[in-house]
Amino acid sequence: xxxxxxxxxxxxxxxxxxxxxxxxxxxxxxxxxxxxxxxxxxxxxxxxxxxxxxxxxxxxxxxxxxxxxxxxxxxxxxxxxxxxxxxxxxxxxxxxxxxxxxxxxxxxxxxxxxxxxxxxxxxxxxxxxxxxxxxxxxxxxxxxxxxxxxxxxxxxxxxxxxxxxxxxxxxxxxx
Amino acid sequence: xxxxxxxxxxxxxxxxxxxxxxxxxxxxxxxxxxxxxxxxxxxxxxxxxxxxxxxxxxxxxxxxxxxxxxxxxxxxxxxxxxxxxxxxxxxxxxxxxxxxxxxxxxxxxxxxxxxxxxxxxxxxxxxxxxxxxxxxxxxxxxxxxxxxxxxxxxxxxxxxxxxxxxxxxxxxxxxxxxxxxxx
Amino acid sequence: xxxxxxxxxxxxxxxxxxxxxxxxxxxxxxxxxxxxxxxxxxxxxxxxxxxxxxxxxxxxxxxxxxxxxxxxxxxxxxxxxxxxxxxxxxxxxxxxxxxxxxxxxxxxxxxxxxxxxxxxxxxxxxxxxxxxxxxxxxxxxxxxxxxxxxxxxxxxxxxxxxxxxxxxxxxxxxxxxxxxx
Numbered sequence: 408x409x410x411x412x413x414x415x416x417x418x419x420x421x422x423x424x425x426x427x428x429x430x431x432x433x434x435x436x437x438x439x440x441x442x443x444x445x446x447x448x449x450x451x452x453x454x455x456x457x458x459x460x461x462x463x464x465x466x467x468x469x470x471x472x473x474x475x476x477x478x479x480x481x482x483x484x485x486x487x488x489x490x491x492x493x494x495x496x497x498x499x500x501x502x503x504x505x506x507x508x509x510x511x512x513x514x515x516x517x518x519x520x521x522x523x524x525x526x527x528x529x530x531x532x533x534x535x536x537x538x539x540x541x542x543x544x545x546x547x548x549x550x551x552x553x554x555x556x557x558x559x560x561x562x563x564x565x566x567x568x569x570x571x572x573x574x575x576x577x578x579x580x581x582x
Numbered sequence: 583x584x585x586x587x588x589x590x591x592x593x594x595x596x597x598x599x600x601x602x603x604x605x606x607x608x609x610x611x612x613x614x615x616x617x618x619x620x621x622x623x624x625x626x627x628x629x630x631x632x633x634x635x636x637x638x639x640x641x642x643x644x645x646x647x648x649x650x651x652x653x654x655x656x657x658x659x660x661x662x663x664x665x666x667x668x669x670x671x672x673x674x675x676x677x678x679x680x681x682x683x684x685x686x687x688x689x690x691x692x693x694x695x696x697x698x699x700x701x702x703x704x705x706x707x708x709x710x711x712x713x714x715x716x717x718x719x720x721x722x723x724x725x726x727x728x729x730x731x732x733x734x735x736x737x738x739x740x741x742x743x744x745x746x747x748x749x750x751x752x753x754x755x756x757x758x759x760x761x762x763x764x765x
Numbered sequence: 766x767x768x769x770x771x772x773x774x775x776x777x778x779x780x781x782x783x784x785x786x787x788x789x790x791x792x793x794x795x796x797x798x799x800x801x802x803x804x805x806x807x808x809x810x811x812x813x814x815x816x817x818x819x820x821x822x823x824x825x826x827x828x829x830x831x832x833x834x835x836x837x838x839x840x841x842x843x844x845x846x847x848x849x850x851x852x853x854x855x856x857x858x859x860x861x862x863x864x865x866x867x868x869x870x871x872x873x874x875x876x877x878x879x880x881x882x883x884x885x886x887x888x889x890x891x892x893x894x895x896x897x898x899x900x901x902x903x904x905x906x907x908x909x910x911x912x913x914x915x916x917x918x919x920x921x922x923x924x925x926x927x928x929x930x931x932x933x934x935x936x937x938x939x940x941x942x943x944x945x946x
Contacts, residue, residue, distance in 0.1 A: 481869065523870040556791055
């Protein structure tokens with residue numbers, strides 16, 4: 408009797424929390440250039456967002472975001488944007504663009520790894536969709552949740568992603 | 583009495599859980615270990631429908647690194663297509679009397695070394711009984727494996743051959759390489 | 766009076782359970798490799814291999830050739846080049862290395878130095894044959910002194926041995942080190 412009452416109360420409470428959440432959709436807090444964002448494994452500071460000519464003739468033009476990345480964990484990370492990777496999500500007019508290419512500014516090669524206490528400047532490059540008309544774009548940053556003791560084994564684990572910040576701006580060089 | 587029934591049920595379910603979990607673990611372990619080793623002679627031996635013969639074993643050693651030697655093992659496999667399917671992922675290793683294990687080299691350099699070491703200058707490729715260019719049933723298919731071993735292993739070693747479908751059974755050959763002068 | 770006894774039993778049970786929860790080690794500290802600390806210059810014995818930390822070099826930049834291209838890598842920190850000599854004892858195997866810095870942070874092999882000549886990640890160690898290899902790390906300069914080279918037989922090495930090799934005397938930092946094939 409007491410157990411079924413408890414279960415019913417828990418279900419009702421959960422439902423009510425969900426309804427509350429849906430009633431007031433929470434937008435992630437806005438950020439601007441130069442403000443650091445905690446993505447879980449790394450701290451990302453957007454430095455600039457600009458349009459750039461194509462890398463090679465015949466390819467579409469690109470949108471480049473320069474960022475500073477700092478590994479916040481105690482070990483070298485290969486999954487800089489979490490696993491599965493959640494790099495900053497770029498949307499324009501409600502359409503989400505495909506994932507960017509991430510290169511290390513130091514040597515122009517793909518970013519393979521980020522070591523603790525060694526901050527790196529990195530460029531994220533999106534190819535412009537052919538039908539894109541210049542205008543403001545929005546970038547959503549996702550943070551992966553870390554648990555020191557998860558509920559299954561009590562081991563440390565990286566779990567869900569949550570939108571943690573949003574940046575809306577007009578890229579430099581846009582007419 | 584009702585309590586006893588529940589306790590018994592719990593015990594039975596626990597046992598079933600252990601049996602099911604343990605069964606998959608044990609089959610996995612059997613697929614990974616060579617527990618039943620059959621000694622094969624010069625003429626080779628058959629295991630799960632495939633006849634395996636040790637075709638040739640050559641060895642070479644560089645004069646300035648005389649404590650180490652390269653051993654090239656050429657195996658010949660023969661069997662019908664259906665049996666060869668069970669030999670997919672065939673694993674070959676060299677062992678000494680103390681049961682130390684040497685695995686074949688897989689680097690890009692070993693490709694050239696095989697050609698240098700084999701008298702016909704050919705590399706038959708690694709053991710793959712289900713390759714697309716397999717010869718018709720009944721004909722032998724050759725493969726080349728290269729090992730880097732201490733020179734004392736040239737006096738005698740054992741070669742183990744097994745595959746995903748044959749384990750825990752494996753074949754073992756006595757190996758005495760023919761030393762080739764490489765210069 | 767009976768209810769007093771019952772409350773006492775419940776309280777004692779709660780205290781016992783709470784104590785167990787507080788003192789039980791968590792998964793991460795239980796599922797660990799077995800560490801062996803090895804003094805500088807000594808040979809460490811692990812379950813399946815033995816290894817010695819033979820040399821240590823520090824450089825601001827490294828240069829090497831890969832796929833016919835000359836590459837120079839620079840860093841905000843320093844490149845630590847660890848030279849090791851190792852031998853497998855049971856079966857042919859590879860080794861993985863991590864630099865455990867002075868702060869306890871763990872630095873993995875630098876992917877920016879992938880495919881350098883004699884690089885550890887492409888090396889196989891055979892039983893009975895000792896082989897040399899280099900491991901390159903990229904890390905802040907103050908993580909070098911007081912750090913240790915951790916060698917394991919596989920990536921996680923859980924319930925396997927991990928050699929913590931103390932570094933030999935620290936060398937001067939060189940502006941550039943070139944790796945010849």
